[in-house]
Amino acid sequence: DNNSATKNQFIVKDGIVEPFSVDNSGFQYHFTLSMNLTNYRYPFEDLIASIVIWMQANQPDAMISLQSRQQAIKFNIANIIGNQCDLTIELTLSERIKSIQQQDKLEFNSLTDRIILQEPLEKYGY
Known part of the structure; x- marks a missing residue:
């Protein structure tokens, strides 16, 4: 890809954990x-389109809502030189996890947002 950065750095920040089930499972x-892409070559519309689709x-x-969309994807550009820049993209993300007792061990399953939005929460014991 001729738009690739010379250096990539991925950082997770501002993390919190929130229980969401009655039994705290x-x-x-x-x-x-935060994705920091150094010396990224213009244009970056393809990159942004891929992120939006993801x-x-x-x-x-x-x-879903205008307010959440405005907070979901943010970007900053610095060090613009010719057709390159340092591009920082921040994605506000979440992941739901449900623990399930399987025989003698506890297993953790990721519940995607799509599953949560399409199926009733009662299915997962809430």
Whole structure:
């Protein structure tokens, strides 16, 4: 890809854990994923379009309302030189986890936002 950056850095920040089930066996991570791309070549519309498509498929609750969409994807540009820049993209993400006792061990399953939005919560014991 001729738009690739010379250096990539991914950082998770502002993480919190929130229980969401009555028995506290389910919890949700909320965090910001910061992607720092150094010397990224213009244009970056393809990159942003890919991120929006990924967010719609994997984080649909972040794309439902105008307010959540405005917070879901942020970007900053610095060090603009010629057709390159340092690009930082921040994604506000979440992941729901449900623990299930399987024989003698506790297993953790990710419940995607799509599952949560399409199926009743009662199915998961809430």
